[in-house]
Amino acid sequence: MVAPAVSTYLKSRARWSPFEIAFWVFAFATIWLFPGKYLILKDTAILALFALSLDLILGYAGIISLGHAAFFGLAGYVAGLLAKYGIINEPVIALVVAGAAAAALGFVTSFLVLRGSDLTRLMVTLGVSLMLGEVANRYSNITGGADGLQGVDIAPVLGMFRFDLYGHNGYVYCLIVLFLCFLLARRIVYSPFGLSLRAVKGNPLRASAIGIPVKWRLVAIYTVSAGIAGIAGGLLTQTTAFCSLDVFSLERSADLLLVLIIGGTGYLYGGLIGAVIYKFLQDWIANLTPQYWQFWIGLVLVAIVLVGRDRMQASVDAARGYATRLGARALTFSTTFGGTAPDRH
Amino acid sequence: MPILETIGLERRFGGIIAAHGVNLVVEKGARHALIGPNGAGKTTVINLLTGVLKPTAGRIMLEGRDITDVVPHERVRLGMARTFQINQLFLDLTPLESVGLVVSERLGTGADWWRVVGTKSTVTDEIVEILQRFKLADVMHERTAILPYGKQRLLEIALAFACRPRVLLLDEPAAGVPEAERHELLATIEALPTDVTVLLIEHDMDLVFSFADRISVLVNGSLFVDGAPEEVARDPRVKAVYLGEELDA
Numbered sequence A: 001m002v003a004p005a006v007s008t009y010l011k012s013r014a015r016w017s018p019f020e021i022a023f024w025v026f027a028f029a030t031i032w033l034f035p036g037k038y039l040i041l042k043d044t045a046i047l048a049l050f051a052l053s054l055d056l057i058l059g060y061a062g063i064i065s066l067g068h069a070a071f072f073g074l075a076g077y078v079a080g081l082l083a084k085y086g087i088i089n090e091p092v093i094a095l096v097v098a099g100a101a102a103a104a105l106g107f108v109t110s111f112l113v114l115r116g117s118d119l120t121r122l123m124v125t126l127g128v129s130l131m132l133g134e135v136a137n138r139y140s141n142i143t144g145g146a147d148g149l150q151g152v153d154i155a156p157v158l159g160m161f162r163f164d165l166y167g168h169n170g171y172v173y174c175l176i177v178l179f180l181c182f183l184l185a186r187r188i189v190y191s192p193f194g195l196s197l198r199a200v201k202g203n204p205l206r207a208s209a210i211g212i213p214v215k216w217r218l219v220a221i222y223t224v225s226a227g228i229a230g231i232a233g234g235l236l237t238q239t240t241a242f243c244s245l246d247v248f249s250l251e252r253s254a255d256l257l258l259v260l261i262i263g264g265t266g267y268l269y270g271g272l273i274g275a276v277i278y279k280f281l282q283d284w285i286a287n288l289t290p291q292y293w294q295f296w297i298g299l300v301l302v303a304i305v306l307v308g309r310d311r312m313q314a315s316v317d318a319a320r321g322y323a324t325r326l327g328a329r330a331l332t333f334s335t336t337f338g339g340t341a342p343d344r345h
Numbered sequence B: 001m002p003i004l005e006t007i008g009l010e011r012r013f014g015g016i017i018a019a020h021g022v023n024l025v026v027e028k029g030a031r032h033a034l035i036g037p038n039g040a041g042k043t044t045v046i047n048l049l050t051g052v053l054k055p056t057a058g059r060i061m062l063e064g065r066d067i068t069d070v071v072p073h074e075r076v077r078l079g080m081a082r083t084f085q086i087n088q089l090f091l092d093l094t095p096l097e098s099v100g101l102v103v104s105e106r107l108g109t110g111a112d113w114w115r116v117v118g119t120k121s122t123v124t125d126e127i128v129e130i131l132q133r134f135k136l137a138d139v140m141h142e143r144t145a146i147l148p149y150g151k152q153r154l155l156e157i158a159l160a161f162a163c164r165p166r167v168l169l170l171d172e173p174a175a176g177v178p179e180a181e182r183h184e185l186l187a188t189i190e191a192l193p194t195d196v197t198v199l200l201i202e203h204d205m206d207l208v209f210s211f212a213d214r215i216s217v218l219v220n221g222s223l224f225v226d227g228a229p230e231e232v233a234r235d236p237r238v239k240a241v242y243l244g245e246e247l248d249a
Helices: A002-012 A018-033 A035-061 A069-084 A091-113 A118-138 A168-189 A192-202 A204-209 A214-240 A250-263 A269-288 A293-334 B042-050 B072-077 B095-106 B121-133 B149-161 B179-190 B205-211 B229-234 B236-248
Strands: B004-013 B016-022 B031-035 B057-062 B080-082 B167-171 B197-201 B214-219 B222-227
Touching: A002 B095, A002 B121, A018 A035, A018 A168, A018 A269, A035 A168, A035 A192, A035 A214, A035 A250, A035 A269, A069 A091, A069 A118, A069 A214, A069 A250, A091 A118, A091 A214, A118 A250, A168 A192, A168 A214, A192 A204, A192 A214, A192 B095, A204 A214, A204 B072, A250 A269, A250 A293, A269 A293, B004 B042, B016 B042, B016 B222, B031 B042, B031 B205, B042 B080, B042 B167, B042 B197, B072 B080, B080 B149, B095 B121, B095 B149, B121 B149, B149 B167, B149 B179, B179 B205, B197 B205, B205 B229, B214 B229, B214 B236, B222 B229, B222 B236, B229 B236
Parallel strands: B031 B197, B031 B214, B080 B167, B167 B197
Antiparallel strands: B004 B016, B004 B057, B214 B222
């Protein structure tokens, strides 16, 4: 009667909490709640997806990156070129292909990134994105160079939903893709594979001493993360029918880290909540002081990082620990497992 | 055929020779202790055996197979697991999750990304057995970081044992365990199944002489004496370099 209790406990972590259900109900409700705000909502959804992809490597595998825009940008151009030259017209398939291209780049570059310390990783990831940006600039006959990729015509999604001027269909499309990618990420982090990533992050020496192929686990998650970042980049191109060199910019990668710092890492919602707060702040402050909005964003960020999130995180952790202990106690009582003297062999 | 054997094992760090011409032979089913004064190279030897360090010369054979060039995690799959002198645990995971991780990895389901943890009964059954054997059942839901030191030490061994090794390397398992928690730990080590060969690296002479049926003494990176406990205890050279006071007393 003991093994089922263990199984129940292990599975309980992956159960959907009321908070999560409420979050997604609200996310989909925004389609009807804020009809005039589709453009910023769509940008928020894309940023959230992009941040989710970084959280997978930063929060779950401890890999820091200052060049995640490389995957975002590559897939952005792939999606644009596929549509422009009519290679793949249907956006969903094109998006998958763009994501796969980014994943392939992630796989190849993972071997560079996995060497060395955090500082090395920052530099290597940054270097890769800078190089890609320069390549896109150099081959302006293909990419349009500094003018951006013009003349992209995106076909209706699934042949039925054309991206309209108000951004309604674009937002719904982004939100659905975000949700599907979130489901995938959620499944991954609560799987045995996800657990092994937490072990690798916590203690790589011990992880390899219990038989975990540390390197390949990191290669795998880096590849997945790159693929999801690519899907975010593809969404941006498809919903704006345009792609420019700034998809590769350092600022994009840096903003992404800020989003995760605001929202927190390692619980999947950090990127989503961070993106909402970031975009809201940006929009709100830009309305108040169009010239100096970055000053206020900076100030808010400093305040959040120094004061706010540590305390918030501490109280969340405390609440979570309390809930876990309650659950564990209930389980222990419900079986004869807890207090009995183990047999000797 | 010995289950574990090193042939002329050598490791240099720059000009320093930490291990030199080590020919260690561990027989199947043995309770073998590797002892030696501080800085004798015991930890270097265990790091060489497990693949954390690469030898500058020599071979390592596990069950007759040359594993000198095999990476650490593959050696675990081939049947050799270790514990660490200083705890190397997953502090944010619970004992249940940590043990589950090891079992899942060994059964080849550790890379499953499409299913939720805890959905394979072959894995959960074995987790329960290991948690009970190592007396961790009552703390299995606690974060490892907050466990008492003695329990952490038990978990340290449990994680290695969960790899189902045929050779288990214990690196000073009793180090730093307070007196009150010591008995539980020693009893657990003594109760390890006899089909698991144990190589114990230890400072504590009480533990060595109560547990080991064979002892190798390492001095200055070389094997000095190798034999049954009584022989080693009687050996005047061993007394001279290392054991002196403790055995005279």
